[in-house]
Amino acid sequence: xxxxxxxxxxxGDAKARKLLRTWLSETEDATWQSPxxxxxxxxxxxxxxxxxxxxxxxxxxxxxxxxxxxxxxxxIIRWVGYHKDYDRLGAASV
Numbered sequence: 115x116x117x118x119x120x121x122x123x124x125x126g127d128a129k130a131r132k133l134l135r136t137w138l139s140e141t142e143d144a145t146w147q148s149p150x151x152x153x154x155x156x157x158x159x160x161x162x163x164x165x166x167x168x169x170x171x172x173x174x175x176x177x178x179x180x181x182x183x184x185x186x187x188x189x190i191i192r193w194v195g196y197h198k199d200y201d202r203l204g205a206a207s208v
Contacts, residue, residue: 119178122194133172134194147184166192168200179203 119138123131146152149167152159158170167189169178177200179193193203 118191118194129172130176133176134178137169137171137178141189145187146182152182170197 116138119134123134140155144151144155146155149161152161152167156169158174160168160170162168165182165184167180167182169180170176171178174197177193177195177197178191179200181190181192182188183190193200195203
């Protein structure tokens with residue numbers, strides 16, 4: 115999970131580094147059993163088919179597209195980037 119987050123953070127955006135590392139820490143400590151557990155912690159998260167979750171970070175400045183395996187307690191990061199780039203992405207296909 116860390117690799118894509120840290121790669122994006124290495125691009126030099128100090129705000130992204132702080133916010134995404136905080137998100138990473140909170141996510142690693144989470145024990146989500148269902149989408150409602152995510153919603154309780156991340157009110158702006160969006161849910162897509164196939165257990166995909168889009169996390170809005172930093173007031174929607176950044177987006178994280180992930181797949182959550184609730185049984186294994188694993189979050190697989192599919193994409194990390196700026197909101198403006200997410201709009202062109204097509205998150206359901208990532």
